[in-house]
Amino acid sequence: MAGNKAVTYLGPGKVEVATIDYPTFSMKDGPGVHQANVGRETHHGVILKNVATNICGSDQHMVRGRTTAPEGLVLGHEITGEVVEVGRDVEFIKEGDLVSVPFNIACGRCRNCKEGKTGICLNVNPDRPGSAYGYVDMGGWVGGQAEYVMVPYADWNLLKFPDRDQAMEKILDLAMLSDIFPTGFHGCVTAGVGVGSTVYIAGAGPVGLAAAASARLLGAAVVIVGDLNADRLEQARSFGCETVDVSKGDPKEQIAEILGVPEVDCGVDAVGFEARGHGREAADEHPATVLNSLMDITAAGGALGIPGLYVTGDPGAADEAARHGSLSIRIGLGWAKSHAFTTGQCPVMRYHRRLMMAILHDRVHIAKAVNATPIPLAEAPRGYQEFDRGAARKYVLDPHGLLTTA
Template sequence: MIAEGNLVDTIGDGMPPEHRRKGVSTVAGNAGNQAVAYLGPGKVTVETIDYPELVLKDGPGVHPANVGRKCDHGVILKVVSTNICGSDQHMVRGRTTAPSGLVLGHEITGEVVEAGRDVEYIKVGDLCSVPFNIACGRCRMCKEGHTGVCLNVNPERPGSAYGYVDMGGWVGGQAEYVMVPYADWNLLRFPDKDQAMEKILDLTMLSDIFPTGYHGAVTAGVTTGSTVYVAGAGPVGLAAAYSSLLLGAAVVVVGDMVAERLEQARSFGCETVDLTEQGTLPERLEQILGEPEVDAAIDAVGFEARGHGANAAEAPATVLNSVMEVTRAAGRLGIPGLYVTGDPGAVDDAAKMGSLSIRIGLGWAKSHTFTTGQCPVMRYHRRLMGAILADRAHIADAVNATVIPLSEAPRGYAEFDSGVARKYVLDPHGLVAAR
């Protein structure tokens, strides 16, 4: 546990003179800013970028219409923890159109070290979770609770996120410091800083994978007594499986091709199916449940799906088609797995544009309900925070949270890509390790 008082007290007094003004911690800051950048397929590095300001400047991936966008409604955060996500891994594998030099990271927890002129309620010293969705709080979508498709933060399309391709160019948070716009709306402040630091490995999951997994379960209709199939035992799949149990599911079956990940799913009470082994998915489910279908299914794999079997090749529609096959009539499918509109490494020209051979006729015949898209984190994160702080949810254990320094991010990406059953948490200032 760190010493009592503001986390900013541990940084030092190296703030540039231009940051020493009203609404700025006088002991926080740094002339530089170490950050994780994507250089090309399979390549990430830790490099020094500019200390953030309350303006979106030109840079890799920044939409021209966003260049120079003033953010007096924003704050600068000292990043306490920031996680490597499977969505980041898609970019690092070269499976998106992400530009070289893009600073990565959309799972951010941090302390406010500077507050903009128009920030009213968030204060310097507050420790906060940052939803990965960037949302203005003013548009129709935000007012209706659809913060994953905010209309005002990305000139190219609805929806935005930090450090992600085609999301407007907002600088990622796998860094020492990051700027967060619309702070009063976006930030979830933890009520007690010392308590939060005691549970920081759980709370760091509130920025994305815990709400995303929970959203997958909720939109799949998981409730008391449900039988659930979760495709994929990566961190989001594990979060979806854990969330399903939290919601009262009777049996949760997780399918994957990596033995270590399946073992992690079993560690908190799931049944598992090794998809490299013989037998169809309905047959395997019948062995476990006594019937070949489930009440609810969750696709936590996305567009890099592979066919079933020991030597299966990539087949991007496999999971969507298999979950339709095993979900009962009138059942629901939650699809938190990522699907993209541009995949240069896809298996065919159609898939390169996000067009997949989905058996929509099967889904129509069974009256299935599908829910796709970014999780609207704000819909869930406050309640999930309450569950964590009340010691009712232990998501860090479920996803095997593993802390490493920011400097070791390239190793974390490489190991995550190999299929290890870990959720890597980057610790830019050593505050998590010192908790």
């Protein structure tokens, strides 16, 4: 194979589809690749022909210039594909298998992996626990918004779909298993959502909508989604959620109108560090707003699931403290209310098989909930632009035209 088209980051607001090297079973030097990983042999991996590879809000943070991502970085960590080449040391995954790739890269051998903490594997990123494809400070593993990608530790990482024809019939739903569906589900599980719960989800982007669908799957009595974007709030209402327009002010009063009381059992932050204020402050960034608001409206003894992304370096932050990930959090309020907090990457492997079964047996229609929209790989720059403008869609890149024929 001579080449491999992929989406690359060129600087704030700029992406392009370029030709990069076809993947091999050895890590090469390049933008974002940690020098300790250069030359690393990955005969435990496979090469995938990508069937679907999604644009994520986390990618958008980099493309906006809100991280320290280097120019030339190949983007993309939400990957679904067909195995076209198997490494020497792979035992169980076979050529032709159709698989979902967790966005977390995990070795399956370290203490954290063995404890199910695959989001913070100790062996894949020389800088810190945890890694992902095509992401800043995550070890430099080449991203998957491409025609082909190498996936390491294939026997451990890959989720094989049991029947290819059945999987292709539901491929847009299954494409959500690499990240946003497990991430939204994790946010709800860690917030304590269960049968009869009332839950407030901050953010109606794809992760927030996936969290809302997850809350309904978990048996929540009332799911309330808050956002500033009218189209995204309409998308949340399309599958049975109540909504709060935070541009009208603090969500507390609107929650009281829905529930009769100004608080919920469970809170989920699906916004992260680019949060805006409420009411008259909605035009400006206030990165601690969502966390402080959730503490205010979540009942004493409740929990907050925080799948929204927070970073240690934000060159575009509003103040010096926020540039280093330091926010004015009302931790005293959370302490006084005995709240539990869960942050960090979702350990996708903890959930993805069960969520796959829910999809295959029509217990959930996650692609419809997040308005999954396939576009050709060549149109990725347009997808990024429209997503950045607030489109109520989850853009799914179709590198080989296989989604349109599914």
